[in-house]
Amino acid sequence: xxxxxxxxxxxxxxxxxxxxxxxxxxxxxxxxxxxxxxxxxxxxxxxxxxxxxxxxxxxxxxxxxxxxxxxxxxxxxxxxxxxxxxxxxxxxxxxxxxxxxxxxxxxxxxxxxxxxxxxxxxxxxxxxxxxxxxxxxxxxxxxxxxxxxxxxxxxxxxxxxxxxxxxxxxxxxxxxxxxxxxxxxxxxxxxxxxxxxxxxxxxxxxxxxxxxxxxxxxxxxxxxxxxxxxxxxxxxxxxxxxxxxxxxxxxxx
Amino acid sequence: xxxxxxxxxxxxxxxxxxxxxxxxxxxxxxxxxxxxxxxxxxxxxxxxxxxxxxxxxxxxxxxxxxxxxxxxxxxxxxxxxxxxxxxxxxxxxxxxxxxxxxxxxxxxxxxxxxxxxxxxxxxxxxxxxxxxxxxxxxxxxxxxxxxxxxxxxxxxxxxxxxxxxxxxxxxxxxxxxxxxxxxxxxxxxxxxxxxxxxxxxxxxxxxxxxxxxxxxxxxxxxxxxxxxxxxxxxxxxxxxxxxxxxxxxxxxxxxxxxxxxxxxxxxx
Numbered sequence: 001x002x003x004x005x006x007x008x009x010x011x012x013x014x015x016x017x018x019x020x021x022x023x024x025x026x027x028x029x030x031x032x033x034x035x036x037x038x039x040x041x042x043x044x045x046x047x048x049x050x051x052x053x054x055x056x057x058x059x060x061x062x063x064x065x066x067x068x069x070x071x072x073x074x075x076x077x078x079x080x081x082x083x084x085x086x087x088x089x090x091x092x093x094x095x096x097x098x099x100x101x102x103x104x105x106x107x108x109x110x111x112x113x114x115x116x117x118x119x120x121x122x123x124x125x126x127x128x129x130x131x132x133x134x135x136x137x138x139x140x141x142x143x144x145x146x147x148x149x150x151x152x153x154x155x156x157x158x159x160x161x162x163x164x165x166x167x168x169x170x171x172x173x174x175x176x177x178x179x180x181x182x183x184x185x186x187x188x189x190x191x192x193x194x195x196x197x198x199x200x201x202x203x204x205x206x207x208x209x210x211x212x213x214x215x216x217x218x219x220x221x222x223x224x225x226x227x228x229x230x231x232x233x234x235x236x237x238x239x240x241x242x243x244x245x246x247x248x249x250x251x252x253x
Numbered sequence: 254x255x256x257x258x259x260x261x262x263x264x265x266x267x268x269x270x271x272x273x274x275x276x277x278x279x280x281x282x283x284x285x286x287x288x289x290x291x292x293x294x295x296x297x298x299x300x301x302x303x304x305x306x307x308x309x310x311x312x313x314x315x316x317x318x319x320x321x322x323x324x325x326x327x328x329x330x331x332x333x334x335x336x337x338x339x340x341x342x343x344x345x346x347x348x349x350x351x352x353x354x355x356x357x358x359x360x361x362x363x364x365x366x367x368x369x370x371x372x373x374x375x376x377x378x379x380x381x382x383x384x385x386x387x388x389x390x391x392x393x394x395x396x397x398x399x400x401x402x403x404x405x406x407x408x409x410x411x412x413x414x415x416x417x418x419x420x421x422x423x424x425x426x427x428x429x430x431x432x433x434x435x436x437x438x439x440x441x442x443x444x445x446x447x448x449x450x451x452x453x454x455x456x457x458x459x460x461x462x463x464x465x466x467x468x469x470x471x472x473x474x475x476x477x478x479x480x481x482x483x484x485x486x487x488x489x490x491x492x493x494x495x496x497x498x499x500x501x502x503x504x505x506x507x508x509x510x511x512x513x514x515x516x517x518x519x520x521x
Contacts, residue, residue, distance in 0.1 A: 018347060099395070099398055099399070099402065100392070100394070100395040100398065101392070101394040101398060102392065102395065105387075108387065223279070
């Protein structure tokens with residue numbers, strides 16, 4: 001019976017599931033959407049900003065965090081768990097710089113975060129971390145990377161990915177619209193990220209936060225005015241395409 | 254433990270002096286990388302009498318040696334002598350004082366031979382694990398730091414090791430001096446051991462970064478020879494290596510006696 005095997009996470013169910021890990025993945029699916037796109041010279045992260053209460057200070061809600069000068073991450077899931085992971089990752093980045101005299105590679109720090117997450121799926125008395133992370137950055141040799149980790153402790157490299165609410169929809173959108181030409185252009189990469197988020201986010205630029213990282217530059221969070229501009233461009237393009245379609249249909253009928 | 258059971262001895266875990274290592278700890282791979290330290294607080298002060306020269310139990314290490322290494326435009330030249338002395342007795346004339354950590358990393362030996370070879374072998378293991386985990390070779394900076402951090406744990410407990418870690422990595426030729434005091438220095442030229450001063454003199458006189466390979470190797474060889482000529486505790490053979498981009502190459506193992514007559518004839 002399912003209920004007997006989902007208390008202590010160190011127990012496998014008879015059909016090979018770790019239910020606590022799967023429940024953690026459910027928690028991730030409920031979280032606000034995050035999108036990551038890897039370009040040739042730029043990496044972009046976009047997150048859905050949940051509406052802020054009237055009296056709440058907006059600035060204190062940050063879902064995109066710097067891990068080091070050249071690596072940053074966005075997450076979907078439990079914010080408090082993310083804080084713990086981000087903290088550990090930040091310390092590990094500095095520890096690596098101290099012992100190896102080199103900045104971490106994006107793969108290394110992703111592997112570290114994934115190892116931490118896996119450890120919590122195999123010890124008793126502890127529950128898994130309820131978050132998936134999108135980790136972006138540039139290695140010392142200049143190669144851009146985008147990695148995704150999930151509560152089970154696995155990690156994979158992606159060209160573009162989405163996590164959290166409606167991740168599937170966004171990922172399908174990315175699959176259809178990501179190509180080498182997009183990746184080669186900084187402007188197009190940013191545009192694709194915003195477009196992808198707009199699939200999920202209704203109220204436009206006010207409910208999204210976009211951050212970009214260029215090679216050898218620190219993370220830059222785009223001003224809402226800038227995002228607004230791109231959103232307006234995208235809307236205009238959509239309208240133009242809709243008009244074209246209508247004209248075509250009129251002609252054919 | 255079986256013997257303890259037969260003798261009906263009771264080792265309570267509370268008494269720290271009587272906890273003996275379990276089978277697991279003795280044969281465990283991780284435990285092999287370190288020494289058992291006495292379970293007293295501040296083990297360094299407890300062990301300091303081993304390193305005080307006037308102490309009854311002072312361990313006298315043979316620091317008699319000359320080792321050198323220098324960077325130049327075509328890589329790193331590494332040269333050592335091969336004499337081991339125990340007081341006034343020459344224990345061996347054929348000691349290998351260059352430790353091949355892996356095909357692109359070399360370590361030299363000065364001070365306690367066991368300390369050098371043991372810790373450099375542990376370093377070799379750590380370098381290999383790094384390579385497997387990160388899918389790329391370890392840098393010379395990182396390798397030397399691993400060694401320095403390992404021995405720093407035993408600072409003050411009587412380790413004696415003065416080594417130069419030489420290699421070629423992404424940043425080019427690398428040379429670090431690491432010793433058991435916890436010192437770790439990056440540099441272009443080092444000489445370590447009782448004959449170091451003689452070697453420095455000869456190296457400084459002939460060194461230039463733009464040397465050709467032949468001249469650099471000859472300089473390294475000559476510097477060791479001169480050190481063996483004047484330092485009683487250095488001698489035997491000159492062991493010469495060249496560290497290139499493709500890894501190290503063993504150049505020669507020359508009897509200093511032959512070098513003596515060769516240089517003498519050159520002067521004529």
